[in-house]
Amino acid sequence: MSSADQPRLTRASSRGATPAASPRKQAATPRKAARQLSATPGPSGGTPGTRGTPFGSAVRSRIPATRSRIGAAARAASQSEPNSPRGASSGSLLGEDGPALLDELLPPGLPGEGESFWAAVGAGGSGAPTPSSSDNIRVYVRVRPPSSREAAAGVPPCLDVLGGQTVVLSEAGRLDPFTATFDRVFGPEAGQEEVYAAVGAQMVENCLAGFNSSIFVYGQTGAGKTHTITGDVTRGEDGALAEQCGLTLRVFRQLFDRITDEEQGGVRYTVKCSYCEVYNEELSDLLAAPGARAAGGLAIREGDAHRGVCVEGLTEHVAVNADDVMGLVQRGSANRHTAATRMNERSSRSHSVFTAVVEAAEAQADSGVTQVRFAKLNLIDLAGSERVGKSGATGEQLTEAKSINKSLTTLGRVVTALTERQQHVPYRDSRLTFLLKESLGGNSKTSLVACVSPCEDSAQESHSTLVFAQGAKRIRNKAVVNQDTVGDLRALQLENARLQRELAKKEGTVTAELRTALAAAQAQAAAAEERASATDGRVAAAEERHQQLEAALNESHSSLQQRNAELGLVKKELEEVKATCALLQKDREQLIDHNAALAERVDSLGGSLERADSAAQRWEADAQAAQQRCEAAAGGQRAAEEQSRSLQREVERLGADLARLGAELEASREELEESERAKKALRREVEQVLADLRRQQREAADSAELAASREARLRGELAEVNETLSARSQRLHDLESTLAAETVATAKYRKMVGEIGKLIDWAQSTSPLPPVLGGRASPAGYSSLLGGRLSFGGGGGLVSPLAEASNQLRASLGSLPSSAGPRPKATPGTAPPSLSPSKRLQVASPAGRTPVASPTKFR
Numbered sequence: 001m002s003s004a005d006q007p008r009l010t011r012a013s014s015r016g017a018t019p020a021a022s023p024r025k026q027a028a029t030p031r032k033a034a035r036q037l038s039a040t041p042g043p044s045g046g047t048p049g050t051r052g053t054p055f056g057s058a059v060r061s062r063i064p065a066t067r068s069r070i071g072a073a074a075r076a077a078s079q080s081e082p083n084s085p086r087g088a089s090s091g092s093l094l095g096e097d098g099p100a101l102l103d104e105l106l107p108p109g110l111p112g113e114g115e116s117f118w119a120a121v122g123a124g125g126s127g128a129p130t131p132s133s134s135d136n137i138r139v140y141v142r143v144r145p146p147s148s149r150e151a152a153a154g155v156p157p158c159l160d161v162l163g164g165q166t167v168v169l170s171e172a173g174r175l176d177p178f179t180a181t182f183d184r185v186f187g188p189e190a191g192q193e194e195v196y197a198a199v200g201a202q203m204v205e206n207c208l209a210g211f212n213s214s215i216f217v218y219g220q221t222g223a224g225k226t227h228t229i230t231g232d233v234t235r236g237e238d239g240a241l242a243e244q245c246g247l248t249l250r251v252f253r254q255l256f257d258r259i260t261d262e263e264q265g266g267v268r269y270t271v272k273c274s275y276c277e278v279y280n281e282e283l284s285d286l287l288a289a290p291g292a293r294a295a296g297g298l299a300i301r302e303g304d305a306h307r308g309v310c311v312e313g314l315t316e317h318v319a320v321n322a323d324d325v326m327g328l329v330q331r332g333s334a335n336r337h338t339a340a341t342r343m344n345e346r347s348s349r350s351h352s353v354f355t356a357v358v359e360a361a362e363a364q365a366d367s368g369v370t371q372v373r374f375a376k377l378n379l380i381d382l383a384g385s386e387r388v389g390k391s392g393a394t395g396e397q398l399t400e401a402k403s404i405n406k407s408l409t410t411l412g413r414v415v416t417a418l419t420e421r422q423q424h425v426p427y428r429d430s431r432l433t434f435l436l437k438e439s440l441g442g443n444s445k446t447s448l449v450a451c452v453s454p455c456e457d458s459a460q461e462s463h464s465t466l467v468f469a470q471g472a473k474r475i476r477n478k479a480v481v482n483q484d485t486v487g488d489l490r491a492l493q494l495e496n497a498r499l500q501r502e503l504a505k506k507e508g509t510v511t512a513e514l515r516t517a518l519a520a521a522q523a524q525a526a527a528a529e530e531r532a533s534a535t536d537g538r539v540a541a542a543e544e545r546h547q548q549l550e551a552a553l554n555e556s557h558s559s560l561q562q563r564n565a566e567l568g569l570v571k572k573e574l575e576e577v578k579a580t581c582a583l584l585q586k587d588r589e590q591l592i593d594h595n596a597a598l599a600e601r602v603d604s605l606g607g608s609l610e611r612a613d614s615a616a617q618r619w620e621a622d623a624q625a626a627q628q629r630c631e632a633a634a635g636g637q638r639a640a641e642e643q644s645r646s647l648q649r650e651v652e653r654l655g656a657d658l659a660r661l662g663a664e665l666e667a668s669r670e671e672l673e674e675s676e677r678a679k680k681a682l683r684r685e686v687e688q689v690l691a692d693l694r695r696q697q698r699e700a701a702d703s704a705e706l707a708a709s710r711e712a713r714l715r716g717e718l719a720e721v722n723e724t725l726s727a728r729s730q731r732l733h734d735l736e737s738t739l740a741a742e743t744v745a746t747a748k749y750r751k752m753v754g755e756i757g758k759l760i761d762w763a764q765s766t767s768p769l770p771p772v773l774g775g776r777a778s779p780a781g782y783s784s785l786l787g788g789r790l791s792f793g794g795g796g797g798l799v800s801p802l803a804e805a806s807n808q809l810r811a812s813l814g815s816l817p818s819s820a821g822p823r824p825k826a827t828p829g830t831a832p833p834s835l836s837p838s839k840r841l842q843v844a845s846p847a848g849r850t851p852v853a854s855p856t857k858f859r
C-alpha cells in the first residue's frame with residue numbers, strides 16, 4: 001500500500017469503514033453490530049420499568065382523529081417527492097409525518113420510550129433501531145498509462161497528480177489549469193490491488209453490515225473503466241487471481257473469505273448473483289441461457305420497500321465461492337456487446353451491472369428472533385462517452401454511440417438534480433438511471449471511479465469527466481441496514497403475549513388502559529403483519545399464532561369475556577384501519593405514479609413553455625424587424641418600380657434574344673438529329689463491313705487450310721513425277737545413244753548406197769574410168785569385180801539385182817528422219833496418257849536436251 005493511502009484509510013475508519021489491511025478486526029464488526037441491534041431496546045425489550053405504565057384512556061379516544069391524520073399524511077407523502085431516499089420512503093406508508101403520528105398511537109413506555117416507533121421499525125419494520133448512514137458518494141479518479149498508440153505518436157501529457165488527492169489538468173490553449181480534489185487520485189502507476197484496497201475493500205464491509213453498496217466506473221471510451229471494474233478475469237499461473245484482475249473478483253474473493261469467518265460464528269449467508277446490460281436502451285440478461293433472451297428486453301419496476309428497483313425475469317445464480325463468481329463474470333462478459341473502434345480495440349457498447357444480493361441470517365438464542373440482514377452489491381461498468389467524429393463510429397456503432405451518449409446525458413441530469421436538490425429527479429428518463437436509482441441519492445453506499453486518459457488529445461473529455469466527478473461528490477445518499485421482519489414480528493408477538501399474561505394476572509382489576517395497551521400492541525402486531533405480508537407469506541402463520549394466543553387467553557380468563565368482546569370491537573376497528581391503510585397504500589402508489597407522470601408532464605410543459613416563450617420573444621423581435629424592413633421597403637419601392645420598368649425593358653429585350661436563340665436552337669437540334677441519323681447509317685455500314693471482314697477472315701482461314709492440304713498432296717505427286725521423270729530421262733538417254741549409233745549406221749548406208757549408185761551408174765555408162773569412191777579412184781578391183789561394164793538391159797544381168805538393192809536401200813533410207821534430230825519413240829507401256837494441255841506440267845530436261853513435256857495429274 002502506498003503512503004498516499006494512509007490519510008484516506010484513517011478517515012475511512014473514522015467513518016466506520018474498516019481498512020482492508022485488518023480483515024480479522026473487521027470480521028467482528030457485523031456480528032457485533034447484529035448483537036448491538038438485538039440488544040437495543042425494541043418492542044420486545046421495552047425499557048424496564050416502563051412496561052405496564054398507565055397511559056390513560058385518552059389515548060384510545062385519539063385513534064379516530066389520528067386515523068384521519070394518517071390519511072392526510074399518507075396523501076401528502078404520496079404527493080411529495082417520489083424519489084426520497086429509500087430509507088425514508090420505505091420506512092412507512094405515512095411519509096415524513098409517520099414517526100410523529102405513530103408515536104401518538106403508541107402509549108408512552110411502549111417500544112422504547114423516548115424513541116419513536118419509526119426509529120424502531122425503521123426501513124425493514126425491525127423492532128430494533130436501524131443504523132443508517134447519510135454519506136456523500138465517494139469519488140476516486142484513476143489516470144491510466146498512455147496507450148501504445150499515444151506513446152508512439154508522442155502525445156504530450158496533460159494531467160498531474162498532486163499528493164494523492166488532487167489532479168491538475170493543463171491543456172494547451174487553456175489559460176488556468178483546472179484543479180480538482182477527490183477522495184483519492186490514482187496515477188498511471190497505480191496497480192489493480194492498490195485500487196481495490198482503496199475502493200473495493202470497504203464495500204465488502206459495508207455489504208456485510210447490511211448496507212447496499214455500489215461501485216461505478218465512469219469516463220470516456222478507452223479510459224480504463226472495464227480494466228478497473230473487471231480487468232483480467234482468468235486465473236494467474238499459480239491459480240490465484242491474475243495481476244490485472246479488476247475490482248469485481250477481488251471484492252468477491254474478500255467477501256467469501258469474510259463469509260467463511262462469519263459462518264463460524266453461526267451466521268448463515270446466501271449470495272445470489274445477476275448480471276445484466278443496457279444496450280441501446282434495452283435491458284437484457286447476460287446470464288440467460290442462449291436463446292432465452294427476452295425479445296424487446298426486460299422490464300424494470302419499482303420493487304417493494306426492501307428490495308428496491310427490480311428487473312423482471314432477470315435470472316439469479318447462487319454463488320458459494322469466488323470461483324462461482326469468476327465463472328459468472330466470464331460468461332456474462334462474453335455475452336456483452338463489444339466492438340473495435342478507433343479509440344479502443346474492445347470497446348464496451350453497453351452499460352453493465354453485476355449485482356450480488358448477500359443475505360445473512362443469525363438466530364438469537366435468547367429471544368428466538370432470527371435476524372435477517374441483506375444487502376445488494378452492485379458493480380457498474382458504464383459504457384464510455386465518445387465523440388463520434390473521433391471514434392469513427394458509423395452504422396450500428398453510430399446508433400450505439402448515440403444511445404450511450406443519451407443515457408449518460410440523463411445520468412448527468414440526475415446528478416445535477418440531486419446535487420441541486422431539485423424536486424423532480426429524472427430517473428425514469430433512461431433505463432440506466434432508473435436501474436441505478438437506489439445507488440444515486442438513495443439507499444446505498446456508493447463509490448465512483450472516474451477514469452481518464454493522461455494525454456492532451458483527450459483533455460476535453462478528461463475535463464468533462466472530472467467536472468462530472470466533482471458533481472457526483474456532492475450527492476448525498478442515505479443508506480440503511482436492510483433487515484427482515486421475521487424476528488421483529490415474533491418479538492412483537494411475544495410482547496403481545498406478555499401483556500396479555502399481565503392482564504390475566506390483574507384479572508378483575510384490569511383497567512381500560514391495559515386494554516388500550518393491548519390494543520396498541522395488537523395494532524403494532526397488525527401493522528407489522530401488514531408490512532410483512534408485502535414481503536412474504538409468514539403473516540398468515542403469525543395471525544394463526546395470534547388467534548391461538550387469543551384462544552388460550554379466553555380459556556384461562558373467562559372472566560374477561562366481556563372485555564374480550566370489547567377487544568373484538570377494537571380489533572374490528574383495527575381491521576378497518578388496516579383496510580384503510582391498504583387503500584391508502586394503493587392511493588399512494590397511484591399518486592406516486594400520477595405524481596411522477598405529472599412531474600414529467602410539468603417538465604415537458606415547462607420545456608414547451610420556455611420554448612414557446614423564447615419563440616414568442618423571437619417572433620416579437622422578428623415582427624419589429626419586419627416592421628422596420630417594411631418602412632425601408634416603402635422608401636425603396638419607388639426606386640424598385642423604376643428598376644422594375646427598366647427590368648421590364650430588359651426582359652423584353654431578353655425575350656427577343658430568347659426567341660432568336662430558340663430558333664437557332666431548333667435549327668441546331670435539327671442538324672443534330674440529321675448528324676445523328678448519318679452517324680447511325682455510318683455505324684450500320686461499319687457494322688456491315690466488319691461483318692464482311694469477319695466472314696472473309698473465316699473464308700481465308702478455310703482456304704489457307706485447303707491450300708496447305710493441297711500443297712502437301714502436290715508435293716507427294718511431284719515426288720512421284722520426279723521419279724517417273726528421272727526414269728524417263730534415263731530411257732531417253734539410252735534412246736539417244738541408240739539413235740546416234742543408228743545415225744552413224746545410216747550415214748554409212750547412205751554412203752554405201754551413193755557409192756553403189758555411182759558404181760551402177762559407172763557400170764551402165766561407157767566411161768572407162770571407174771568412179772571416185774570415198775574421194776579416191778575406185779580400185780581396179782571394182783572393174784575386175786564387175787568384169788568390165790555391167791549390162792542393165794534385157795537379159796537381167798548383174799545390173800538389175802544391184803539396182804533393185806539400191807532402190808530398196810534408198811526407200812529404207814527415205815523413211816529415216818533426215819535432219820530434225822532424233823526423237824524418242826514412244827515405248828509401249830510408257831506412252832503418256834492423253835491429257836489436256838492445261839493439265840501438263842513443264843519439267844526441266846537434263847542439260848543439253850530438249851525439254852520434255854511431262855504428264856502429270858493436276859486437280
Ligand SMILES: Nc1ncnc2c1ncn2[C@@H]1O[C@H](COP(=O)(O)OP(=O)(O)OP(=O)(O)O)[C@@H](O)[C@H]1O
Nearest residue numbers: 144145221222223224225226227344347348383384
Ligand atoms: N490502468 C491501466 N493500466 C494498464 N492498462 C490499462 C489501464 N487502463 C486501461 N488500460 C488498457 O487500455 C485499454 C482500454 O481500456 P478499457 O477497455 O478498460 O477502456 P473503457 O473505458 O472500458 O473503454 P470503453 O468505454 O470503450 O469500453 C485496454 O487495453 C486496457 O487494458
